[in-house]
Amino acid sequence: MDERELLLLGLLKIQSQHGYQINEFISKNLSRVTSMKKATAYALLENMRKNGLIDESISQEGNRPQRKVYSITSAGDAAFDTLLKTYLAQPGQITFSLDIALMFIGNLPVAEVINLLDERMKLLIEQIETYERAPKHEYDLGSRLAVEHVLSHLQLDLSWLQSAKEMIVQEASSGSNG
Amino acid sequence: MDERELLLLGLLKIQSQHGYQINEFISKNLSRVTSMKKATAYALLENMRKNGLIDESISQEGNRPQRKVYSITSAGDAAFDTLLKTYLAQPGQITFSLDIALMFIGNLPVAEVINLLDERMKLLIEQIETYERAPKHEYDLGSRLAVEHVLSHLQLDLSWLQSAKEMIVQEASSGSNG
DNA sequence: ATTTAATTAGTCATATTTGACTATTCATAG
DNA sequence: CTATGAATAGTCAAATATGACTAATTAAAT
Numbered sequence: 106m107d108e109r110e111l112l113l114l115g116l117l118k119i120q121s122q123h124g125y126q127i128n129e130f131i132s133k134n135l136s137r138v139t140s141m142k143k144a145t146a147y148a149l150l151e152n153m154r155k156n157g158l159i160d161e162s163i164s165q166e167g168n169r170p171q172r173k174v175y176s177i178t179s180a181g182d183a184a185f186d187t188l189l190k191t192y193l194a195q196p197g198q199i200t201f202s203l204d205i206a207l208m209f210i211g212n213l214p215v216a217e218v219i220n221l222l223d224e225r226m227k228l229l230i231e232q233i234e235t236y237e238r239a240p241k242h243e244y245d246l247g248s249r250l251a252v253e254h255v256l257s258h259l260q261l262d263l264s265w266l267q268s269a270k271e272m273i274v275q276e277a278s279s280g281s282n283g
Numbered sequence: 284m285d286e287r288e289l290l291l292l293g294l295l296k297i298q299s300q301h302g303y304q305i306n307e308f309i310s311k312n313l314s315r316v317t318s319m320k321k322a323t324a325y326a327l328l329e330n331m332r333k334n335g336l337i338d339e340s341i342s343q344e345g346n347r348p349q350r351k352v353y354s355i356t357s358a359g360d361a362a363f364d365t366l367l368k369t370y371l372a373q374p375g376q377i378t379f380s381l382d383i384a385l386m387f388i389g390n391l392p393v394a395e396v397i398n399l400l401d402e403r404m405k406l407l408i409e410q411i412e413t414y415e416r417a418p419k420h421e422y423d424l425g426s427r428l429a430v431e432h433v434l435s436h437l438q439l440d441l442s443w444l445q446s447a448k449e450m451i452v453q454e455a456s457s458g459s460n461g
Numbered sequence: 462a463t464t465t466a467a468t469t470a471g472t473c474a475t476a477t478t479t480g481a482c483t484a485t486t487c488a489t490a491g
Numbered sequence: 492c493t494a495t496g497a498a499t500a501g502t503c504a505a506a507t508a509t510g511a512c513t514a515a516t517t518a519a520a521t
Binding site (some may be wrong): 107108109111112113115118125137138139140185186188189190192193194195196197198199200201202203204205206207208210211212213217218221222224225228229232243246247248250251255257258259261262265266269270273276 | 285286287289290293296315316317318345362363364367368370371372373374376377378379380381382383385386387388389390391395396398399400402403406407409423424425426428429432433436437439440443447450452454
């Protein structure tokens with residue numbers, strides 16, 4: 106089980122919903138905190154149903170095609186509580202694909218590395234601006250914290266990249282004449 | 284293709300190796316930058332072989348069982364170069380499981396949230412100490428940067444958690460009397 | 462010399478994830 | 492009314508990822 110189950114259970118705790126509704130909400134509002142795909146969400150819902158964490162019922166409204174409506178069970182409530190405490194208390198391992206790339210910068214000329222990192226910083230600034238443009242008032246504290254958390258990491262990356270560039274330049278000049 | 288292919292190609296650029304050697308190196312030295320599992324590495328190697336990025340040959344040394352030795356091809360060299368530039372220049376989306384959990388802190392009493400975040404900070408400090416204990420001198424610049432990059436994010440998280448706790452406490456008190 | 466444990470070198474069945482696809486209904490423009 | 496496109500609501504085959512397993516060799520202890 107991972108944080109995506111926590112997300113799905115949390116959404117179903119707010120209200121019983123069908124899969125499409127859940128996926129719309131995630132893709133429209135939560136793309137900043139998860140990259141879970143639609144088919145994955147359906148798979149996880151089916152999995153949790155098998156494990157008794159949610160119930161599935163069929164609803165028919167007007168002429169619309171049938172929909173599967175999911176509701177959280179009491180076992181699901183208990184699982185939600187456990188997962189929530191777990192993900193609050195336990196720092197997961199973080200890894201960045203950048204770090205793999207950094208290990209191999211020796212394979213490129215220094216000038217090119219600097220150019221590539223400049224390009225990265227440009228794109229990062231765009232990401233940051235997107236986050237900063239997000240309206241902060243209409244969300245509850247937890248959601249605001251989540252967005253600010255990601256934003257603080259993006260800003261760190263930006264200033265970290267600047268100092269990394271300086272170290273790379275310095276090492277190159279000291280290596281070539283020292 | 285993702286950064287794990289870059290890692291495997293980069294290791295094979297240094298020298299041709301068999302799978303076991305690659306996996307040993309990753310699990311002993313690179314657990315900080317990737318969580319790729321052994322069977323996954325073998326699958327990716329087979330995949331890259333099919334795509335002509337690496338060659339596979341059988342080697343027999345003494346009585347030891349046969350080993351598959353992988354070498355990078357010129358197509359692999361080209362792919363490495365492309366991947367390296369891509370992962371240097373393109374900031375990937377970062378997501379933290381903590382952020383999902385933060386969205387739902389309203390489901391717990393404030394005091395418990397604070398306790399859980401305190402526990403998190405304790406564990407985070409242990410992680411940071413592990414990283415700080417890592418010897419810095421024996422690595423090249425890129426590897427040192429990779430470790431320092433992760434470390435800087437961990438340190439940010441620590442101070443961010445402190446300020447998040449303060450916001451949570453403040454919101455609780457202003458909500459209960461204002 | 463022989464059980465025991467550790468290391469070496471992978472394989473495979475199962476579980477997970479997703480891109481691509483199907484199929485219905487609704488809106489709206491002509 | 493009716494072709495066109497968008498929204499709704501999923502499904503499924505194929506690709507990925509991994510825990511559990513096999514099987515040989517070497518090292519250590521008895």
